[in-house]
Amino acid sequence: MNEFTFKTPDSANEAVRLNVAGPSRFLAGGTTLLDLMKCNVETPQQLVDISRLTTLREININSGTLRVGALVRMSELAAHPDCQRQAPAIYESLWQAASPQIRNMATIGGNLRQRTRCAYFRDPETFPACNKRHPGSGCSAIDGINNGHAILGASEACVAVYPGDLAVALTAFQAQVILRNAQQQERRVPVEKFYLLPRDTPDQEHDIADDEMIVAVEVPLTPALVQSHYLKVRDRASYEFAAASAAVGLEMQGETIKDVHIALGGVATIPWRAYEVEEALRGKTLNETLIRQAAERAVTNARALSHNHARIILVPRVISRALLSVGKLT
Structure with a gap:
């Protein structure tokens, strides 16, 4: 793991300003980022700890919409009675993910930004060719052991599978990711469009700018969501x-x-x-x-x-x- 500096902002606005100073990464639960740093896939020079920003830990229902702050823990949302009752597919996607220990640490925003579990991507020393890590270097998985790789949405540059559960449920029910920049301007992106197909640029995975952070997710509470299931x-x-x-x-x-x-x-x-x-x-x-x-x-x-x-x-x-x-x- 590389050396890095550690910053603890007092507000989301300050966190964004610090992060833009990069190469930097936000740190919340750390359940994904620390793994990537340990295997030298991620090598940030600075970590911006946002775990103490309590304003991003709220769960609210207003006007038929479920709004979940980016720092709500997966286990917190899964335990929320309104989520269980009005959004069963989201609830089921949460409790079936990872382990209880990880769900108690992992945040909703961090979960949405998790990266592929492709073994070739996560082992840069053995497999230096990976277009997600080094654009133009090739894809080791295409001609390798690829039983766990994509059959939909792949390209000649990348066949890595998106590994998460929650984002699948959010995509099905037209949720939106709420992004905020250092100027306090908010932008809404449908979850379905937040994730980018690899095409020729598999290193670009999310529709999020360097000066933006996820502050919340909103899900419309529709009749179809009430009668839903995640298998x-x-x-x-x-x-x-x-x-x-x-x-x-x-x-x-x-x-x-x-x-x-x-x-x-x-x-x-x-x-x-x-x-x-x-x-x-x-x-x-x-x-x-x-x-x-x-x-x-x-x-x-x-x-x-x-x-x-x-x-x-x-x-x-x-x-x-x-x-x-x-x-x-x-």
Whole structure:
């Protein structure tokens, strides 16, 4: 780990000013950043500790919107009764992530900024070629052991999977990231657009400027979110990243699907909205045959690598199982 200076600002405004002085990183729970520093992927010269900024630790519901401060712990949001009751997919995505110890430390803002768990990205000494670390150096995963890599949203420059759970649920239900700069100007970015496809610039992962920080996340409390579910399929029951996951929600009008929301995790370079499946379901009568046929559309444009074809088979099954559960057809 490299040497660094440590600053403790008294306000979000001061934190942004200090961070711009970089190369610098915000430190909150530290559950992601410290790992990356230990393996020399991140080498900031300065850490700006924002963990004491209590104004960013509020959970509020106003006008049908759930607003969560960036420094709210994952465990705090998961334990909140309004989250459990009105946003079950978000609640389920939280308690299935990481371990209790990490959820007690990790913040919502930090969780949204977490980086891939690609082994090639996290081992710069063994695998120097990584376009996320060194643009133009190549991608070691494409011709390597890639069973855990992306089948959706990949490019010739990068096939690393986005590893998180919460952002998948937030993407499905049209949440927004609230950003603030040193001039106290706020900018709202849909979570779906906050994550950038790798294309030719996989080192650029988020729509956030150097002089901005995440201050909150807002989620509209819709009928589909109230009737929602997050299903995570993984190799073991806890402390494991998704082989495939789905955040789904239904708004029903009798037996007709009035609205449907679906996002996928564990299989794409970013949290992946399954618009093709939603389009095939919206306005139709809910039944198992329809769900299973529509779910296949999620992988129409999927591209398997040498070791991850099983994910193309898995994705429609995960979508179907999640929808059948929330539609109470199981």
